[in-house]
Amino acid sequence: MKKIAVLAGDGIGPEIMAQALKVLTAMKLPFEYEEALVGGAAYAAFGHPLPKEVVELAKRSDAVLFGAVGDFKYDTLPRHLRPEQAILGLRKALGLFVNLRPAVCFPELTAASSLKPELVSGLDILLVRELTGDVYFGQPRGKRISPDGAEEGFDTMRYAVPEVERIAHVAFKAAMGRNKHLVSVDKANVLETSQVWRDTMIRVSKEYPEVTLEHMYVDNAAMQLVKAPKKIDVMVTGNLFGDILSDEAAMLTGSIGMLASAALNEIGQGLFEPSHGSAPDIAGMNIANPLAQILSAAMMLRYSLGMEEEAVRIENAVKTVLAQGYRTGDIWSEGCKKVSCSEMGDAVVAAL
Numbered sequence: 001m002k003k004i005a006v007l008a009g010d011g012i013g014p015e016i017m018a019q020a021l022k023v024l025t026a027m028k029l030p031f032e033y034e035e036a037l038v039g040g041a042a043y044a045a046f047g048h049p050l051p052k053e054v055v056e057l058a059k060r061s062d063a064v065l066f067g068a069v070g071d072f073k074y075d076t077l078p079r080h081l082r083p084e085q086a087i088l089g090l091r092k093a094l095g096l097f098v099n100l101r102p103a104v105c106f107p108e109l110t111a112a113s114s115l116k117p118e119l120v121s122g123l124d125i126l127l128v129r130e131l132t133g134d135v136y137f138g139q140p141r142g143k144r145i146s147p148d149g150a151e152e153g154f155d156t157m158r159y160a161v162p163e164v165e166r167i168a169h170v171a172f173k174a175a176m177g178r179n180k181h182l183v184s185v186d187k188a189n190v191l192e193t194s195q196v197w198r199d200t201m202i203r204v205s206k207e208y209p210e211v212t213l214e215h216m217y218v219d220n221a222a223m224q225l226v227k228a229p230k231k232i233d234v235m236v237t238g239n240l241f242g243d244i245l246s247d248e249a250a251m252l253t254g255s256i257g258m259l260a261s262a263a264l265n266e267i268g269q270g271l272f273e274p275s276h277g278s279a280p281d282i283a284g285m286n287i288a289n290p291l292a293q294i295l296s297a298a299m300m301l302r303y304s305l306g307m308e309e310e311a312v313r314i315e316n317a318v319k320t321v322l323a324q325g326y327r328t329g330d331i332w333s334e335g336c337k338k339v340s341c342s343e344m345g346d347a348v349v350a351a352l
């Protein structure tokens with residue numbers, strides 16, 4: 001019996017998680033689910049966004065299915081108590097340095113994309129984001145008084161060569177299994193951290209002579225993603241740039257509510273979550289798109305549990321409901337059937 005830690009979190013987290021669990025339960029998989037509070041919900045109940053019992057639960061589970069955390073009402077808390085520390089803390093505690101964010105535009109959703117259909121039809125980008133380094137984790141950070149007496153905030157952007165090497169190998173291997181073209185995104189024209197990133201990518205590329213390595217500055221990458229996204233196959237980048245570019249890539253697929261993700265460590269343990277946040281603006285309304293959460297459950301079956309066939313079964317069910325015309329509000333277009341979050345979950349179960 002595999003153990004799955006279920007951490008729904010805040011905002012729309014519990015609504016979309018309920019749909020993913022509905023799908024997994026309908027498949028009668030040999031799983032034991034253990035739910036726990038994280039984020040704002042855990043702070044409200046226990047005074048901490050990531051109680052140590054939750055870290056222990058995540059560590060002893062075969063996989064973690066995560067919803068989303070965050071609520072603007074907690075924005076004034078000291079940083080270490082804010083809901084977002086739950087997801088950052090889990091990534092660090094489990095060593096989840098790989099973040100796979102596939103941006104795939106299903107043919108039925110080309111009309112929902114913010115770009116012209118011909119630019120996105122057939123789009124299939126794999127964004128490989130480094131997840132435990134960079135300015136999100138660099139020390140020192142904090143507030144201080146500058147030499148001229150002004151209060152200032154500061155963070156440290158940093159990457160050590162071994163951190164870049166291990167994500168580079170993941171990206172090159174992914175490129176080997178796809179079109180053998182890897183775009184590495186940095187800001188090496190300005191940042192020393194990015195120069196280390198670029199030099200390391202070039203060195204590692206020698207071990208993958210079949211892969212063409214292309215470097216792109218992040219500002220240009222942001223532009224190319226909306227100018228000619230289909231020219232990109234696998235894109236590798238650091239934590240900060242990957243966070244931003246994956247939200248941009250999400251919109252090419254129709255909605256951020258479509259973008260699943262897998263966060264993996266060296267030993268194949270994983271945390272699976274939609275790429276979006278807790279969407280407080282639509283929380284509690286049963287209108288959120290649960291497909292990114294459901295597709296994250298499929299990634300969990302594939303990457304952490306070795307259940308490729310079952311993963312494909314979920315992905316095919318999602319394709320079926322889209323072909324049947326079911327759409328939540330974020331991906332709705334003329335002529336389609338608008339459904340709620342829970343109705344979308346029901347439709348996926350029916351299509352399994």
Ligand SMILES: NC(=O)C1=CN([C@@H]2O[C@H](COP(=O)(O)OP(=O)(O)OC[C@H]3O[C@@H](n4cnc5c(N)ncnc54)[C@H](O)[C@@H]3O)[C@@H](O)[C@H]2O)C=CC1
Pocket residue numbers: 012016067068069070071072084087256257273275276277278279280281282287288289290292330
């Ligand atoms: N991994 C995580 O848990 C993440 C948490 N956050 C947190 O989430 C909170 C809200 O952040 P925002 O910047 O507003 O980002 P967000 O991703 O939560 O929402 C951005 C926009 O996308 C929409 N949206 C997001 N997911 C959707 C879905 N499944 N279906 C339909 N529409 C959807 C929202 O309604 C909103 O208009 C903040 O506290 C933030 O820190 C943000 C990103 C990741």
Ligand SMILES: CC(C)CC(=O)C(=O)O
Pocket residue numbers: 084087088243275276
């Ligand atoms: C809330 C942040 C910690 C993370 C984020 O935006 C993301 O991973 O996409």
Ligand SMILES: [Mg+2]
Pocket residue numbers: 243244247275
């Ligand atoms: Mg983000």
